[in-house]
Amino acid sequence: MIEEPIHRCGDCFQCKNGQSNVCQNFSITGMHTDGAYAEFTTVDETFVHGVPESTPLREAAVAEPTSIAARAVLEQSSLTPGDRVLVEGPGPIGVLVATIADSIGANVFVSGLDRDAKYRLPLVDDRGIETVNLAVDAAEDRMTSFTDGRGFDVVFDTTGHHTGVEDAVEHVRKGGEVVVIGLPGDGSELRMTPVVRGEIRIETSYGSQWRDFEQAIRLIDNGTIEPAAMLDTSFYADDPTAAFEAFLDSETCKPVFSFD
Structure with a gap:
């Protein structure tokens, strides 16, 4: 049990x-x-x-x-097979979100920090999911190439850091969706004008x-x-x-x- x-x-x-x-x-x-x-x-x-x-x-x-990740991907997001998806943060929730999204046919990309390069990002790589270390200079170029320059259809913020949703809005396409799962301790400085002008949907997912x-x-x-x-x-x-x-x-x- x-x-x-x-x-x-x-x-x-x-x-x-x-x-x-x-x-x-x-x-x-x-x-x-x-x-x-x-x-x-x-x-x-x-x-x-x-x-x-x-x-x-x-x-x-x-x-x-897994129940938290399943709810975020399968109930709270509008993800469909073939979508280009960014998962911010390769912690346990991020790894599980990426795995579930990949299992239903999404094209998944996981971003992490320099401290994730030794253990967590390789863990995702081993699942056949593309990753990027944001400390690497080519990170933005790789994400642009992955999305053909239009941005991601769905971005899942699992970082728990107040800049996560801000970065998500930068990387999602116009008309796309951001799903916030992480719980930041500090307030965000998210600028709403590009969110409104781009009709970016911001969804949240809590627990299960x-x-x-x-x-x-x-x-x-x-x-x-x-x-x-x-x-x-x-x-x-x-x-x-x-x-x-x-x-x-x-x-x-x-x-x-x-x-x-």
Whole structure:
């Protein structure tokens, strides 16, 4: 079994309106309640999903970020097969967004920073998806060539940095779409005039719902998502700091704690 970490109340307007991912009274395991790093915990059956026997439990740990990526690509975006897509940020959500978009026939391009060049961008390259290190001088030329100079049809901002949406607007085509998934801590200085004049649609995607989790489990089980390459099982629950530091330094993509 796996748990949805964001628990909806089921009673507010949003929950009753089919928008439980933006529940007014949500709680998050590990943030509002303790026990997220315990080897065993109790969870209301409303928030658990069965894992097929054919899926290793270790790989099922990727179901939650996969559910977020699936919602962003398959529900919140207008992406269609053949679209030229830019994914900003090769973190776990970015890698999964790129993989799902690629699986439905989009032409995907993933951008990262210099610190991503050693581990995360090669991880995407190994999936046969084109990448670019933005610190390289030819980055803009490569993106221009990839889109025949018109810009990307859809840009997914998974960076969590306030400049992400600003850069997305620079790279999307007129009449295109930007989907913001990352959560910046600082305010953006997005200029709205080019957004309005270019009729650029800005969409957001937050968390996931029950059906997104079920879809994520199926995507893992049928091999669309192959978690093994992005999982890092070298960390232990009694030393979580090591995992967070490695993640923030882009030395790993998806840390998973072991209890052995």
